[in-house]
Amino acid sequence: MDWKKEWKILAWILAVFLGCFYLPVGSARFDSAVFEALLLVKWYAREHVLLCLVPAFFIAGAIAVFISQASVMKYLGARANKVVAYGVASVSGSVLAVCSCTVLPLYAGIYKMGAGLGPASAFLYSGPAINVLAIILTARVLGLEMGIARAVGAVLFSIVIGLLMHFIFRKEELEKAESQMVLPEPQVDRPLWKNFLYFASMVGILVFANWGKPQETAGLWYGIYSAKWLITSGFAVAFGLILVAWFGLTWRSMLLAGAPTAVAALLFTEERMIAFGVGVLGLSVTTSMRKDESGEWFGKSWGFAKQILPLLFFGVLVAGALLGRPGHEGLIPSDWVNRAVGGNSLFSNFFASVAGAFMYFATLTEVPILQGLMGNGMGKGPALALLLAGPALSLPNMLVIRSVMGTKKTVVFVSLVVVMATLSGLIYGAL
Secondary structure: OOHHHHHHHHHHHHHHHHHHHOOOOOOHHHHHHHHHHHHHHHHHHHHHHHHHHHHHHHHHHHHHHHOOHHHHHHHHEOOOOHHHHHHHHHOHHHOOOOOOOOHHHHHHHHHHOOEOHHHHHHHHHHHHHOOHHHHHHHHHHHOHHHHHHHHHHHHHHHHHHHHHHHHHOHHHHHHHHHHOOOOOOOOOOOOHHHHHHHHHHHHHHHHHHOOOOOOOOOOHHHHHHHOHHHHHHHHHHHHHHHHHHHOOOOHHHHHHHHHHHHHHHHHOOOOHHHHHHHHHHHHHHHHHOOOOHHHHHHHHHHHHHHHHHHHHHHHHHHHHHHHOOOOOOOOOOHHHHHHHOEOOOHHHHHHHHHHHHHOOOOOOOHHHHHHHHHHOOEOHHHHHHHHHHOOOOOHHHHHHHHHHHOHHHHHHHHHHHHHHHHHHHHHHHHO
């Protein structure tokens, strides 16, 4: 008998037993934290899984199937031109209005296709951090100075973090570069512009389906918001036509997927997500039954969903229990947070960075949250630190990153974000 193994099992059993035995059920704060965790999971499932993550899974699957490994390595691989690689990775967020969880399938897709650790890390940070809408909202709500500081800090962060990740793990990266032999030019089934339109239609669906309601009730942003589902429908129709014209799907299969979607859109005018869900289901059924590249596309997308979704939901549960939803209490009292981020001390900036890194922020929600914190006495340095660390990281995000790049690299990546956010807050707060 392996006694070492048996003692470990016994230790786990005792730990679980003691946890259950002393479970503080009935305590107001504990019961509230459980309630907050469940409410946050419900909100996350309703607001983000269908509209954000599902399109991201399909995009990630398309990257794995329709973009050749040679192409990924040419622009983002360990041997790629560094200026091109980091330039492409660092501005990706200006196109993708995604949160720290929605970027994960896209990151996993390019990393597994052979992208270098540095460019992949830059993309992982920049995806949710360099969001044009969020930066504009920051400038309008928190002031032009804060908006500029966030924009400049986010771009520099993505490049510096990517370069540091490459330098810290340079031995592995050199081995990876040596193993990436020059691949033969892949056989091109369709020209680049067709693939571009294919991806652009999916990105358009992702961006406009998640277009948030602005504070103003007039102007360009509100006009786009008012027409968001019309614009999303236009991209969806274009996407269906592209699948039929260039990717081998039949008109019959597209009509079988599209007709129920149109009916649902007419019947449920106040609940557009029902029509969106019907469309996703129709597309999934249509592509899953095929044996060609479209079937492989669905298979890859489903693989990303199986890997990422369980970890995300577990992370959201834990984050909700500890910190609650915005404006609500979890196990950690919110007034502790408010008191800890006043002034511009090293501790207040570090605390803001760590709190931001572990909290979950949906796209654009960090701005009103921060506005409330600053109204309660939060310093401008810690505010910037939270803005730079918060949208790019979250506890669910960390769990998934670990499953892709491993524990060591994840710890280093998170540490770099927290340290750089802390230093940036200190410098900005002193100006």
